[in-house]
Amino acid sequence: MTTDFIAIDGPAGSGKSSVSKAVARTLGFGYLDTGSVYRALAWHVLDRGADTADAAAVIAAASDFPVRLGLDPDDRTVRVGETDVTDAIRETRVSSAVSGVARVPEVRAQVNELFRTLVAEAPYPAVVVEGRDITTVVAPDAPVRILLTAAPEVRAARRAGELAGENADAVAAALHKRDASDSAVVDFLNAAEGVEVVDSTELDFPQTIDAVLTVIERLRGAHRG
Numbered sequence: 367m368t369t370d371f372i373a374i375d376g377p378a379g380s381g382k383s384s385v386s387k388a389v390a391r392t393l394g395f396g397y398l399d400t401g402s403v404y405r406a407l408a409w410h411v412l413d414r415g416a417d418t419a420d421a422a423a424v425i426a427a428a429s430d431f432p433v434r435l436g437l438d439p440d441d442r443t444v445r446v447g448e449t450d451v452t453d454a455i456r457e458t459r460v461s462s463a464v465s466g467v468a469r470v471p472e473v474r475a476q477v478n479e480l481f482r483t484l485v486a487e488a489p490y491p492a493v494v495v496e497g498r499d500i501t502t503v504v505a506p507d508a509p510v511r512i513l514l515t516a517a518p519e520v521r522a523a524r525r526a527g528e529l530a531g532e533n534a535d536a537v538a539a540a541l542h543k544r545d546a547s548d549s550a551v552v553d554f555l556n557a558a559e560g561v562e563v564v565d566s567t568e569l570d571f572p573q574t575i576d577a578v579l580t581v582i583e584r585l586r587g588a589h590r591g
């Protein structure tokens with residue numbers, strides 16, 4: 367059986383993880399959070415006492431990076447070796463460092479192979495794969511390719527709402543800084559040819575899920591012919 371990619375890209379805080387997970391649950395598909403692998407590698411580099419801005423140190427860490435994650439949308443567990451890093455990779459120190467590992471071309475090639483293997487071996491008819499370059503680099507021929515976006519101030523407000531207790535301006539600044547670094551490496555702010563845009567600026571969470579489900583239904587139907 368070939369497993370379809372449902373490719374979803376977008377900037378930080380656009381709802382990729384939460385919406386993709388809900389969509390995967392609804393359709394009985396797998397779910398792959400590619401950002402969690404970049405985050406786990408950033409954690410691994412920091413754990414070795416290295417700096418993610420040092421490309422040679424990042425490549426050395428990536429050569430010994432036993433990351434493990436599944437595709438169950440209800441299980442976000444990520445391990446590096448025997449260490450459960452599920453919560454640690456969401457810490458601010460990792461979010462601030464992750465763009466460093468993501469800009470190393472050797473790292474991108476290595477993790478993209480992992481993503482393709484995970485999907486190829488998945489026990490699901492399709493996997494919702496979300497990240498920054500899934501529609502363009504990892505699976506440019508996927509039957510469904512979506513750019514999920516929202517206005518920068520809306521994304522920042524949603525993220526600040528999640529991180530109650532943290533300074534909203536600092537949260538917004540960190541989100542925009544990460545987008546600026548990441549978009550210098552891959553373009554996830556503009557839809558490539560054939561990629562459908564879902565803009566959730568004016569949509570609530572259930573409406574966004576419905577909008578994505580509608581696109582998936584239409585494009586998978588068209589693909590089957």
Ligand SMILES: Nc1ncnc2c1ncn2[C@@H]1O[C@H](COP(=O)(O)OP(=O)(O)OP(=O)(O)O)[C@@H](O)[C@H]1O
Nearest residue numbers: 378379380381382383384524528566569570571574
């Ligand atoms: N349409 C929406 N309306 C309201 N809130 C939303 C909507 N979409 C997502 N959210 C909320 O916005 C927050 C950010 O969403 P999420 O973490 O899924 O984004 P993301 O794109 O995966 O971010 P990152 O790339 O930084 O991991 C979450 O709290 C989520 O519940």
Ligand SMILES: Nc1ccn([C@@H]2O[C@H](COP(=O)(O)O)[C@@H](O)[C@H]2O)c(=O)n1
Nearest residue numbers: 400401402404464465468497498499548
């Ligand atoms: N396809 C991807 C996915 C992620 N990244 C990098 O990982 C960081 C964390 O991703 P989140 O989805 O958890 O926010 C992100 O800021 C990018 O640096 C990537 O390059 N390509």
